Amino acid sequence: MSExxxxxxxxxxxxxxQRLAQGAVRARLAAGGQIIGPVESLFWHEGTFGTGQEWQVVLKASRGQYQELESYLKAHHEWANPExxxxxxxxxxxxxxxxxxxxTARTDEPQRE
Known part of the structure; x- marks a missing residue:
């Protein structure tokens, strides 16, 4: 298994x-990302069944950076309990x-615009 x-x-x-993916990639918490959507979601939220359109973010990351990436996503996500x-x-x-x-190993290098 890879890392x-x-x-x-x-x-x-x-x-x-786009904000989440761009921030994670610029910070080198992910090497790249893809945005897929809209996708139709069906879910339970606070005891109520719901549906809606969502945009999925897929980030390519290394196991060693996962905790920092998760913290970044939680801090910058608009939802209180995001997937x-x-x-x-x-x-x-x-x-x-x-x-x-x-x-993802080179998080100390300057970011390029």
Missing amino acids: VLQVYTATDSREAA IIALPVIAGSEPYLAWVRGI
């Missing part, structure tokens, strides 16, 4: 998804996995 994760969260707008889950990448192209590990 690479795919970290998921969801928001209620494309703009919020934040991490799934391990069990196999992948070694150059790609090395890229993810390399980008």
Whole structure:
């Protein structure tokens, strides 16, 4: 198993998804991200069944940065209890996995605009 994760969260707008993904990638908490949406969601919230459109954020991260990435997402998410889950990448192209590990290992380098 690699040390690479795919970290998921969801928001209620494309703009919020872009802010979360861009902030995480600029901070090198994730090597890259994708925004998917809108997607139709069905859920229970505070005892009520609901539906709605959401935008899914998928971040490519390393296991060593996960706690900091989770903290970032919680601090910058608009929801009080957002979905934040991490799934391990069990196999992948070694150059790609090395890229993810390399980008997220260099959090002390200056950010480029």
